[in-house]
Amino acid sequence: MTVVIGLTGSIATGKSTVSNMIRELNIPIVDADKIARAVVNPGENAYKQIVEAFGEEILQTDGAIDRKKLGTIVFSNKEMREKLNNIVHPEVRRMMLQQRDECIQNNSKAVVLDIPLLFESKLTHFVEKTLVVYVDEDVQLKRLMKRDRSVREEALQRMKAQIPVSKKAEMADAVINNNGTLEETREQLHTLLHKWDIL
Ligand SMILES: CC(C)(COP(=O)(O)OP(=O)(O)OC[C@H]1O[C@@H](n2cnc3c(N)ncnc32)[C@H](O)[C@@H]1O)[C@@H](O)C(=O)NCCC(=O)NCCS
Numbered sequence: 001m002t003v004v005i006g007l008t009g010s011i012a013t014g015k016s017t018v019s020n021m022i023r024e025l026n027i028p029i030v031d032a033d034k035i036a037r038a039v040v041n042p043g044e045n046a047y048k049q050i051v052e053a054f055g056e057e058i059l060q061t062d063g064a065i066d067r068k069k070l071g072t073i074v075f076s077n078k079e080m081r082e083k084l085n086n087i088v089h090p091e092v093r094r095m096m097l098q099q100r101d102e103c104i105q106n107n108s109k110a111v112v113l114d115i116p117l118l119f120e121s122k123l124t125h126f127v128e129k130t131l132v133v134y135v136d137e138d139v140q141l142k143r144l145m146k147r148d149r150s151v152r153e154e155a156l157q158r159m160k161a162q163i164p165v166s167k168k169a170e171m172a173d174a175v176i177n178n179n180g181t182l183e184e185t186r187e188q189l190h191t192l193l194h195k196w197d198i199l
Pocket residue numbers: 010011012032033036067068070071074081084085088089092115116117161162
């Protein structure tokens with residue numbers, strides 16, 4: 001039996017950091033952000049719909065979607081964000097389920113679905129256990145601004161597009177506190193995977 005785990009958090013709390021640690025343990029990962037990038041490549045169905053909905057202004061000179069430009073539009077406007085979500089999410093969900101089921105058919109001990117919007121999009125029925133990567137909000141803001149080289153206002157706007165990570169931690173089956181060092185985070189992860197009988 002494959003244990004299906006939903007890994008989430010909020011922007012810049014450390015999901016990718018933890019999912020890389022999980023990958024190092026040879027546990028397969030289904031990465032929603034990666035799928036969301038692939039389905040908007042030029043020529044794909046979602047690409048065409050995005051150009052129709054947002055105009056050619058959001059394209060780079062090479063024809064690919066200018067993610068920075070599109071991000072600025074959708075993170076400052078809820079309606080625009082919903083419009084983009086409605087185009088991209090159905091295909092992302094379909095591909096995630098397909099990849100999850102392949103892992104189940106291959107009798108993997110576990111599979112981890114890394115889904116930033118697991119709670120916002122009400123996808124918890126895709127998984128058996130939920131794991132939230134938590135940091136305090138001031139740490140989240142600092143790491144987000146540093147990683148994206150963004151200003152405070154822009155970073156706060158992105159954080160507000162999601163349920164606060166403290167609320168997600170309350171809803172989760174397990175929480176990893178990522179305020180500390182990477183080693184401390186890795187230790188918590190290993191302890192949890194042992195407890196869940198995956199390691
Ligand atoms: C708006 C876009 C173009 C910005 O691209 P960019 O390369 O700057 O960011 P990236 O895709 O790496 O996302 C970074 C983080 O932003 C957050 N985020 C992304 N999209 C959303 C959204 N629609 N609502 C809330 N948060 C979001 C997530 O925490 C994600 O991990 C892109 O995020 C996008 O296409 N979003 C819609 C699809 C989506 O919901 N993806 C996230 C989960 S599948």
